[in-house]
Amino acid sequence: DTEVTQTPKHLVMGMTNKKSLKCEQHMGHRAMYWYKQKAKKPPELMFVYSYEKLSINESVPSRFSPECPNSSLLNLHLHALQPEDSALYLCASSQSPSGSVSHTQYFGPGTRLTVL
Amino acid sequence: AQKVTQAQTEISVVEKEDVTLDCVYETRDTTYYLFWYKQPPSGELVFLIRRNSFDEQNEISGRYSWNFQKSTSSFNFTITASQVVDSAVYFCALLYNQGGKLIFGQGTELSVKP
Numbered sequence: 001d002t003e004v005t006q007t008p009k010h011l012v013m014g015m016t017n018k019k020s021l022k023c024e025q026h027m028g029h030r031a032m033y034w035y036k037q038k039a040k041k042p043p044e045l046m047f048v049y050s051y052e053k054l055s056i057n058e059s060v061p062s063r064f065s066p067e068c069p070n071s072s073l074l075n076l077h078l079h080a081l082q083p084e085d086s087a088l089y090l091c092a093s094s095q096s097p098s099g100s101v102s103h104t105q106y107f108g109p110g111t112r113l114t115v116l
Numbered sequence: 117a118q119k120v121t122q123a124q125t126e127i128s129v130v131e132k133e134d135v136t137l138d139c140v141y142e143t144r145d146t147t148y149y150l151f152w153y154k155q156p157p158s159g160e161l162v163f164l165i166r167r168n169s170f171d172e173q174n175e176i177s178g179r180y181s182w183n184f185q186k187s188t189s190s191f192n193f194t195i196t197a198s199q200v201v202d203s204a205v206y207f208c209a210l211l212y213n214q215g216g217k218l219i220f221g222q223g224t225e226l227s228v229k230p
Contacts, residue, residue: 055216092161103149105163107153
């Protein structure tokens with residue numbers, strides 16, 4: 001089973017709202033990722049968690065705040081977003097971030113975020 | 117620097133035609149991994165194949181085949197007898213041994229018409 005789930009599927013929020021995106025995997029993977037994808041563009045890495053610790057932050061603005069409560073869950077807390085933050089947010093997981101055989105990242109279906 | 121180039125932005129074919137999607141990569145690393153992902157209109161990125169830098173064997177999976185050539189830094193993907201369900205954006209990606217960062221190409225949008 002290579003399933004990564006994400007909720008909600010769609011989210012519309014105002015610039016003053018606070019919301020959270022949720023990602024879950026039950027494959028025993030120890031690395032989890034957040035990507036942002038604008039229309040007609042490839043995904044761009046935002047954050048990497050390795051063994052529940054933040055290992056990569058790609059200079060993402062502080063209005064995006066990731067959290068990894070346990071090895072199966074990854075959240076992305078959103079606050080004071082701008083309209084240009086509207087995008088598809090993809091979560092992924094893999095067995096380990098580097099240095100071993102399996103590096104395949106499996107992606108969830110994404111959350112389509114619209115900021116008004 | 118790590119880079120992936122998919123020169124074909126859009127390709128349109130008629131059902132049952134064969135189609136090849138090109139991917140050229142740049143890396144100074146000797147150990148790296150290459151991937152192809154499919155993204156249908158629903159948005160989910162679906163993993164298709166992984167190749168490591170030490171394995172230049174070509175692979176066939178049903179109607180899909182991949183040609184990895186280190187000499188030309190290419191990892192091309194061929195769909196034989198294309199079907200309408202193959203319509204999607206296809207991404208080639210490079211993973212190098214630096215913490216799990218995937219470098220994606222710009223993607224090729226494939227449209228298969230009946």
